[in-house]
Amino acid sequence: MSISTMMDVENTNHRISPEIRRLERMKENRLTDRFKTVKSFDLNLLTTFEAVFIHRSGTKAADALGITPSAVSQALGRLRIHFNDALFLRDGKALAPTTVAIGIHEGLEDAYDNLIAKLQNISFDAVPTRLVVHCAAYVSMFTLNVMRRVLDEIAPECEIVHTMSHNSITEIEESLIFRKADIIFDMHSHVSHSRVSQQISSETPVVICRRQHPRIDDTLRLEQIPEEKFIYIDSESAVLLSNRIKVNSMMRENRVCRFISPSLLTNISMVESSDMLAIVPERFYEKMKNSFEVKALDVDFAIPSQPVYLIYNKSALNNQFFATLVKKMTDIFQEELRIEPVL
Structure with missing residues (x-):
């Protein structure tokens, strides 16, 4: 390193105020404490927990995650020890969450969604070349053309991939939580703190x-x-x-x-x-x-009448392209389907 470069670095460091240094040390100490808290906890267990919570089945959760039922069972065993609770109890053929499990899910929902969104946005700053839309076949008849029209304007090279829900709430919940779809059109509102669910149509x-x-x-x-x-x-x-x-x-x-x-x-x-x-x-x-x-x-x-909703994860609006897509689609739905905006 040259003498001039060393002087520049020294001068730069000198300009950092004691207050900023103190805040940085506090942040470092706080993160260090958190690392100590989670160092013995596998964060992948949270993904398994969410999959079981959604599907109410270890086998279905394993299929969704691409792992074996045995791996899901082992993960649940570790989670039960960590939280000192059964978490899921057998209820016929399904697994019913305990009050502790419900509390964990509700407490993690926003943070888990934001974490996945941040990871996706690391490589999602540019205009995407592919968007996945999840909806029933009938709903696609009057929604996907609107999306196609907007993309023709703002991203003509972007590919639309349509996946079908077969009117299954479970499939749609999984698509939202695990980011299998960017946008969902459904007749169920899927209310959640981490999602936007706005009515775009009313079917007579x-x-x-x-x-x-x-x-x-x-x-x-x-x-x-x-x-x-x-x-x-x-x-x-x-x-x-x-x-x-x-x-x-x-x-x-x-x-x-x-x-x-x-x-x-x-x-x-x-x-x-x-x-x-x-x-x-x-x-x-x-x-x-x-x-x-x-x-x-x-x-x-x-x-x-039966409402139809446009649903997406709230954190996706951090991406300017996605925010523009949703805004333009909403404007068209409000105009063509005569749905008044909710104030």
Whole structure:
């Protein structure tokens, strides 16, 4: 090192105030203490804990993490010793979290999400070449085109990869926590401190049957309901299940269900080829009514509408590209779908 360089370093060090040096020493001491606290704790155990918490199953957690069930079992054993609690108890075929486990999950949720986000953002400063979107097939019909339009404007080389949830809340929770998807569109809001969940659409349901139904003309009357059988959409969403109960109450009957599927396309095919009835989104019916021998029925009761949400991890907004993408998509949804912004 040259004499001039040594003088520059000395002068630079001299300019650091005693207060700054004191703060740096405090930070160093604090980090050293934390290192001592966690030196005997494998932080990978937290990932295993979150996977078991989401899936309520050691086997499913192992599949999600790409490890063996034995490794999950060993990790849970170490966690139980560390926290001095059973953490998960057998409840039929599932593992139910104890109050301690629930507290750990809630306490770690934001910190764990931020840690993963920071790790991703280390290599995510530039415009990405690939974005993963997780949603059901029907929802993708009116959401992915909006995303594609925005990307055509701000990142025309970016690839969109669509993965399907099959209406599974568990799959979507896993995608959010383990960053398997950048954006999710779902009919369940997935409320969390670490996530943004904003409504982008409101789907109006209609009752449909085949055009040549032997008992129903253009109107479904309450007295006809006990004679008919219905098709249900399969979903873990509490909102959808709640709406199903409301519809039963409005119909004054518990509908007889003969077929359940997560696919609206499958359901409308079954309606066309049988005497069963189904409730589908009006937008879906309008797109498909000329391709299937089905018709929408008038009813004398109001079926609850179904919201659709745009969901992403809050920390992703730290990336300017992602923040711009979300803002532009939200503007289009508000304009085209006439969803008023929440104030």
